[in-house]
Amino acid sequence: MGIAVAGILAGVFAVSAACGGDDDGHGMGGAMSDMMSGRAPEGAIRVGLVNWAVEPERTSAPAGEVTFWAVHDMQHAHMSAEGGDIHDLQVMRKTADGSFELAGEVKGLRMGEAKALTLTLEPGEYELACTVVEVVGDEAIGHYAKGMRTPFTVTG
Numbered sequence: 001m002g003i004a005v006a007g008i009l010a011g012v013f014a015v016s017a018a019c020g021g022d023d024d025g026h027g028m029g030g031a032m033s034d035m036m037s038g039r040a041p042e043g044a045i046r047v048g049l050v051n052w053a054v055e056p057e058r059t060s061a062p063a064g065e066v067t068f069w070a071v072h073d074m075q076h077a078h079m080s081a082e083g084g085d086i087h088d089l090q091v092m093r094k095t096a097d098g099s100f101e102l103a104g105e106v107k108g109l110r111m112g113e114a115k116a117l118t119l120t121l122e123p124g125e126y127e128l129a130c131t132v133v134e135v136v137g138d139e140a141i142g143h144y145a146k147g148m149r150t151p152f153t154v155t156g
Helices: 002-018
Strands: 031-034 045-050 053-056 060-062 064-072 086-094 100-110 114-121 124-129 133-136 139-142 149-155
Touching: 045 086, 053 124, 053 149, 064 086, 064 100, 086 114, 100 114
Parallel strands: 045 064, 060 149
Antiparallel strands: 031 114, 045 053, 064 114, 086 100, 086 124, 124 149, 133 139
16 A cells, blocks of 8 residues: 555656746745745745744845745654644744734645745845644644744845
8 A cells, every 4th residue: 555655646746846837936925936846946045844843944134035945844744633734934024013014925835845935025034934724623723833933034
């Protein structure tokens, strides 16, 4: 049975890799393209999304165009009752009153998927987060509440 599942998964990934996104990388909510090949755009900041952490390869970038490569890593196990089958990446700017405004997001990353998000960011304090809330059984599991957030600084 394990070989059959592996074969099915290999087929799914092959088809997904063949279905390309936008070649110019521009679309709504910033420039976002579906990229299943595992190759990040040049200069992108890789952001690993795992249960229950957001793990950017670096925590700052200069102001201007910033590309994030959001990856729902396969290197972590999922228990069926814990949730975490889908992750999002929100890039949120901290405002003067301490609240956050959404700058851009990647939604609905399943395990093994990756997407690029390019935003034009002003200097300031940001947060990279996953705000998915899943219902598993009778329990609502909030990814943000479980720790899926990290500070990010844009320098000017």
